Amino acid sequence: MFQSLSDRLSATLKSISGKAKLSEDNIQGTLREVRMALLEADVALPVVKTFTEAVKQRALGQEVAQALSPGQAFLKIVQSELESTMGSANESLNLATQPPAIILMAGLQGAGKTTSVAKLARRLIEREKKSVSVVSADVYRPAAIKQLETLAQEVGARFIPSDMNESPVEIAKRAVQTAKTQFSDVLLVDTAGRLAIDAEMMAEIKDLHAAIDPIETLFVVDAMTGQDAANTAKAFGDALPLTGVILTKVDADVRGGAALSVRSITGKPIKFLGVGEKTQALDPFHPDRIASRILGMGDVLSLIEEAEQKVDKAKAERIAKKVKAGKRFDLEDFRDQLQQMNNMGGVTGMLDKLPGMGGMAQAAQGMDPKMFVRMEAMINSMTPKERRNPDLIAGSRKRRITLGSGTQVQDLNRLLKQHKQMQKMMKKMKGGGLERMMRGMAGNMPKGGGFPFR
Structure with a gap:
C-alpha cells in the first residue's frame, strides 16, 4: 500500500533526520x-502546495530551533502534517x-x-453486533x-x-418499511453507478436521498484513480450531503x-479502506496510522487489532502450550500457522505493518499468491502419521503426496525444509522469549529475502 510514495518520502526524510542543525x-x-x-503519487496540486x-x-x-534533535523534529512535523491533511x-x-x-x-x-x-x-454484524438489512x-x-x-x-445480512x-x-421506500418490520438496526442501500458523472444520475440519487433521508451517505471511490478520486468525490459532495468516503x-x-x-478537496472524512476482495477486507481509516506507514514506521496497532479479530485464539493457545511443554511442532501445527498468516493478509500484509519492514514487504510482492494454498494441499495429502512425524516422508511417500496435491517433489522438499526451520524457531521460543524468537526468524530467512514458489 502506497509503496512508491513511502519509498520516496522515507529516503528523502532519512537524509535530513540525522541533521544536528x-x-x-x-529544508x-x-x-x-x-x-x-x-x-x-498523484496528490492534487493544491493539496501539495x-x-x-x-x-x-x-x-x-521555534518548534525545530529549540529541539534537541532538529532532524527528528522535522520528521515529526511531516508526520503531523500528513495526519492533518488526511483528517x-x-x-x-x-x-x-x-x-x-x-446508510x-x-x-x-x-x-x-x-x-x-x-x-x-459484515463489519456491523460481527464487530458492532447489529442486525443488518441490505437492498x-x-x-x-x-x-x-x-x-x-x-x-x-x-x-449473514437480510x-x-x-x-x-x-x-x-419505490425500492428504497419499501426497503425502509421492510427493515422496520424486521427490526433491523441498519439498512444499507446500494445504488446505481455510471461510467461517468451525468445530470440524470445526480438527479436520480438526489431524489433517492430525499425520499429516505439517510443518516450516513457514503461515497465509494477507487483509490487507484488518484486525484481523480478526490475530484469525483467533490462532484458528488456538491450534489449530495456526503458524510464520508470509502476508498476501495x-x-x-x-x-x-x-x-x-x-x-482536503472534499472536506469529507475517509471512513473506511477496502483492502482486498474478501468480505472481511474493510479497515477503518486512521490518519495517524496511515501517516506512520507512509513514512516507513509501520502500523503495529492495526496489526494487533487484526490479530485479535482474525487469529484463532484456541489454536494459537494450543500450539503455545505444546511448545512450552517441549512437545514436537508437527506439520499439523505448521498448517494451522499458515492458515492464521493467510487470514491476516499473508506475509506481505503483515510485513507492511511492521516498522522498518516495508522493503521486505515489497520483496514479498513477488511471491506466488497461491503459495499457501499449495503448501496446505501438500500437508492435507499426507496421512495423520506423516504429519505428526515428517521424517517418515521419503521416496514413494513423496511421490504420493505430490501427485495428490498437484505439486512437484521440489515443492514438497521446500515445505519440509521450512517446517524444520520453524521447528527450530519454536524450540528457541521455549526457553528464550521473544528476543530469541526474533533472532531465529532473522536467521531462518532465505538469503536475499527470497521466498518459495515464485
Whole structure:
C-alpha cells in the first residue's frame, strides 16, 4: 500500500533526520523532494502546495530551533502534517437514530459499491453486533441485485428483494418499511453507478436521498484513480450531503494520491479502506496510522487489532502450550500457522505493518499468491502419521503426496525444509522469549529475502 510514495518520502526524510542543525537551504532542498514525491503519487496540486507550505512554516519556527534533535523534529512535523491533511482522527459511522439507521452508498460504476455494502454489513454484524438489512436500488445492471443477494447470504445480512420494474425511490421506500418490520438496526442501500458523472444520475440519487433521508451517505471511490478520486468525490459532495468516503482497492494502490487528496478537496472524512476482495477486507481509516506507514514506521496497532479479530485464539493457545511443554511442532501445527498468516493478509500484509519492514514487504510482492494454498494441499495429502512425524516422508511417500496435491517433489522438499526451520524457531521460543524468537526468524530467512514458489 502506497509503496512508491513511502519509498520516496522515507529516503528523502532519512537524509535530513540525522541533521544536528537545520537551515532554510537544507529544508528547501528536502521540501523540493517531498513535493516531487507527492506529485508523482498523484496528490492534487493544491493539496501539495498547502502541505509543503505548512511544513516549511513549522520547520523554520521555534518548534525545530529549540529541539534537541532538529532532524527528528522535522520528521515529526511531516508526520503531523500528513495526519492533518488526511483528517485528525478516525471518524466512525453515526448510527444514533431511530432504527433502522439508513446508510446510502453512492459512486461510479466499477468502484466497488456492492462489495463495499457486503463488507460494511459484515463489519456491523460481527464487530458492532447489529442486525443488518441490505437492498439494491440498481435497476440498470441486471447482475447487481443477484450479486448483492449472494453477498448478503455470505455475510449473514437480510436481503430485501428488489424488482427491475420498480423505480429506485419505490425500492428504497419499501426497503425502509421492510427493515422496520424486521427490526433491523441498519439498512444499507446500494445504488446505481455510471461510467461517468451525468445530470440524470445526480438527479436520480438526489431524489433517492430525499425520499429516505439517510443518516450516513457514503461515497465509494477507487483509490487507484488518484486525484481523480478526490475530484469525483467533490462532484458528488456538491450534489449530495456526503458524510464520508470509502476508498476501495487500496491494497493495489502504490501511489496513495487519493488518500492524501480526498479529505482536503472534499472536506469529507475517509471512513473506511477496502483492502482486498474478501468480505472481511474493510479497515477503518486512521490518519495517524496511515501517516506512520507512509513514512516507513509501520502500523503495529492495526496489526494487533487484526490479530485479535482474525487469529484463532484456541489454536494459537494450543500450539503455545505444546511448545512450552517441549512437545514436537508437527506439520499439523505448521498448517494451522499458515492458515492464521493467510487470514491476516499473508506475509506481505503483515510485513507492511511492521516498522522498518516495508522493503521486505515489497520483496514479498513477488511471491506466488497461491503459495499457501499449495503448501496446505501438500500437508492435507499426507496421512495423520506423516504429519505428526515428517521424517517418515521419503521416496514413494513423496511421490504420493505430490501427485495428490498437484505439486512437484521440489515443492514438497521446500515445505519440509521450512517446517524444520520453524521447528527450530519454536524450540528457541521455549526457553528464550521473544528476543530469541526474533533472532531465529532473522536467521531462518532465505538469503536475499527470497521466498518459495515464485
